[in-house]
Amino acid sequence: MIYIVCDLEATCWNNSFSPYPQEIIEIGACKLNAYAELESEYSSLVKPKRGVILSQYCRQLTGITQLQIDQARPFKVVWNEFIEWIEEDSDDFVLITWGKKDFDLMSQDCNENNCSKEPLQHYVDLKAKYHELKLNDKAFSLNKSLKLEQIEMDGVEHRALADAKNLAKLFFKYFDHWKF
16 A cells, blocks of 8 residues: 655636636646655646636746646656556555545546546545544644644745655654554
8 A cells, every 4th residue: 555645836817806717737646655665756737728827826936937837747747647647556556635625626627628537536534533633623724733643844835846845744743643
C-alpha cells in the first residue's frame, strides 16, 4: 500500500461572484511508502479551460503568475501524467486530501475533460478523519491543525506541493491511528 498525499490549487476570486466554475490550476502530491516515508513528489501547473486569466486575488493568494498559467499544460495531459506517477510503483494506493473540496474539483475536472476517475475510488478525506480522531466538533483548516499539532509549516501556503508536504507531516504524526 502506498499513500498519495495530494493538494490542489484552483481558480478563485475575492468575492461571491465567480464568472466561471473553479478549475484546478496546480496539483502537488507526495508519494509515501507503506511506512509513510517519502518516496517521491509530483508537482505541475494546469492551464484552465474557461478561466484562462487568473484573477488578481488568485495570483496574489497562490503566487502563481499569469505567464506560468499561460505556459501550463491542459488538465487532461497533467491528470494522465499524475495517474502514471501514482501507479508507477503500485496500483494499491490511497489518495489523501484535506477536505472534500479537492475531491469535488478532481471529479468535476475529470468529467469536464473526459478523464479517468479511477484514482478517486481510493479517496480519503483526511480532514474528516483528523477531526474524528481528535473528537473535534468543528473542522479546522490545515494551517490551524498544523499549529495545534505544533508542526512547523514549510514552504508557501496555497501552493499545492508545499501544502501536500505539510499535510504529509500531519498524516505521518498519526500514521498508526488512521483507519481507512
